[in-house]
Amino acid sequence: MNRENQHRDELMSDIIIQVSSLYKTFSATIPALVDFSAQVSRGEVLVVIGPSGSGKSTFLRCLNGLEEIDSGTIIIDGIPLDENEKNRLEIRREVGMVFQSFNLFPHKNVAENINLAQRLVRKKSRDQAMQTTMDLLRKVGMVEKAESYPAELSGGQQQRVAIARALALRPKVMLFDEATSALDPEMIGEVLEVMSTLAREGMTMVVVTHEMGFAREVSDRIIFMEDGRIIEQGETESFFLAPKEERTKRFLDQIL
Amino acid sequence: MVKKATLIDIAKFSLLVIAAGWLLVRGSSQAGYNWQWYQVPRYLFTIEDGVFIPGPLLDGLWITLQITGCSLVLATIIGLLTALLRLSNSLVGRIMARVYLEIIRNTPLLVQIFIIYFVLAPIFNLERFLAAVIALSLFEGAYASEIFRAGIVSIHRGQWEAAHSIGLSVFDTWRTIILPQAVTRILPPLTSQAVSLIKDSALVSTIAVYDLTMQGRVVIAETFLTFEIWFTVAAIYLVLTLSLSQVASLLEKRARCRVW
Ligand SMILES: Nc1ncnc2c1ncn2[C@@H]1O[C@H](COP(=O)(O)OP(=O)(O)O)[C@@H](O)[C@H]1O
Ligand SMILES: [Mg+2]
Numbered sequence: 147m148n149r150e151n152q153h154r155d156e157l158m159s160d161i162i163i164q165v166s167s168l169y170k171t172f173s174a175t176i177p178a179l180v181d182f183s184a185q186v187s188r189g190e191v192l193v194v195i196g197p198s199g200s201g202k203s204t205f206l207r208c209l210n211g212l213e214e215i216d217s218g219t220i221i222i223d224g225i226p227l228d229e230n231e232k233n234r235l236e237i238r239r240e241v242g243m244v245f246q247s248f249n250l251f252p253h254k255n256v257a258e259n260i261n262l263a264q265r266l267v268r269k270k271s272r273d274q275a276m277q278t279t280m281d282l283l284r285k286v287g288m289v290e291k292a293e294s295y296p297a298e299l300s301g302g303q304q305q306r307v308a309i310a311r312a313l314a315l316r317p318k319v320m321l322f323d324e325a326t327s328a329l330d331p332e333m334i335g336e337v338l339e340v341m342s343t344l345a346r347e348g349m350t351m352v353v354v355t356h357e358m359g360f361a362r363e364v365s366d367r368i369i370f371m372e373d374g375r376i377i378e379q380g381e382t383e384s385f386f387l388a389p390k391e392e393r394t395k396r397f398l399d400q401i402l
Numbered sequence: 403m404v405k406k407a408t409l410i411d412i413a414k415f416s417l418l419v420i421a422a423g424w425l426l427v428r429g430s431s432q433a434g435y436n437w438q439w440y441q442v443p444r445y446l447f448t449i450e451d452g453v454f455i456p457g458p459l460l461d462g463l464w465i466t467l468q469i470t471g472c473s474l475v476l477a478t479i480i481g482l483l484t485a486l487l488r489l490s491n492s493l494v495g496r497i498m499a500r501v502y503l504e505i506i507r508n509t510p511l512l513v514q515i516f517i518i519y520f521v522l523a524p525i526f527n528l529e530r531f532l533a534a535v536i537a538l539s540l541f542e543g544a545y546a547s548e549i550f551r552a553g554i555v556s557i558h559r560g561q562w563e564a565a566h567s568i569g570l571s572v573f574d575t576w577r578t579i580i581l582p583q584a585v586t587r588i589l590p591p592l593t594s595q596a597v598s599l600i601k602d603s604a605l606v607s608t609i610a611v612y613d614l615t616m617q618g619r620v621v622i623a624e625t626f627l628t629f630e631i632w633f634t635v636a637a638i639y640l641v642l643t644l645s646l647s648q649v650a651s652l653l654e655k656r657a658r659c660r661v662w
Binding site: 210211212235238239241242243245247249250251252253262263266267308311312314315 | 558560561563564566567568569570571574578579582583586
């Protein structure tokens, strides 16, 4: 590899998610994403906030190909999310996602939930997979529940398992779509704690959340969106201390 | 503890059965019918020198079991494939599945059996037995496919999305996530379909397959034990279908424990 290339690679590798001019609509009338551009650096935690229906989920779901975009480009770790099936598959495997409703596989126990992708996608042996699985369960504090079925766990426990499952393929990016919104208040803390740990360890994260305390503490940058558009974005501290846009102020007043 | 209401229900039911039985016996004797139940066992089986020899009715039952067994397997495969086709992205596949369903569900089974036996069997050189199995499988497969489809679409979208997000292939998602969960929901209605299959299989007697019903007709033609043999044949079908439902509800309970 020559010098010039190497330099370019280093520059590029600093930005891990590159999204330009996304446009996405479900019905002809109201678009879910309009001219949406954003970048995320390696190791950065980006929090996306905004009122319900503003397109936060749609943005996350476009990032791992759960939704098709109408126009624009998405590049993740140098791989464009285009028609190419191989690229799409690669991106799905590099990007982990945690859902509001956990979506654990109810017919598989906790360990099997986490083993599954390692065995089928990474073709690991059962023993190898189990080793990773146990490490991950230790990380989210769920080792004793390895043999339990999802229905036997509390919401907070299920969500922690779901995070472990998303981490099983060693993704480069983690997406969290209101990971604590479906939880009873007393269980929110345990999930946020796991997310904070991940952030501290340098995981690149895009987080949709209504937990402003968490956002303020953990994130590097905030995007505020409404009606599918970015209204304001900025470094976390300045965003909260001195929001520029009127709409941002109103939203923060409501939610804080 | 049996509830009082249940006891009353049982009493009412018994009264009804006794009344119906009495009407039947009285009616038949007025019509001059001569009951000869003692004749019946030998058409089920005989024991000669301590050796068990099945009679025509048990021979027929064996054929019925073979036909329904083969048809059940084949109908399940056809049903699953049709359901997958209907849910697929392929327009041609969806249209083919649809055409098959509409034809099968909107024509009488008896006519389908005749078409397969009198039209297709000579062309493709099929035996009676095979013609019967094919006709029943195609018929029940159409209904089974609707059951599969309903079971599959009842799986929450989040399961697809979770599988997608951990990078599973479509094939692996079907195999390890969707179908295993759908099976629990599919099993009860599929059992009712299997019960229908057993009952519908009686129609193959019309193409001279020697199943339980056909053997019953033959025995009656020889012996004129009309009432006794038809009652016996009905009772055998009843035992068959009731035990199938029983097995299925056991299976269902076990599956439910594991999944939920
Ligand atoms: N599957 C869908 N079909 C139709 N409309 C959808 C779908 N998903 C989202 N939308 C619409 O897109 C807009 C953005 O939704 P969403 O991204 O879920 O917002 P948020 O996550 O910020 O609440 C909303 O108007 C919503 O009704
Ligand atoms: Mg949302």
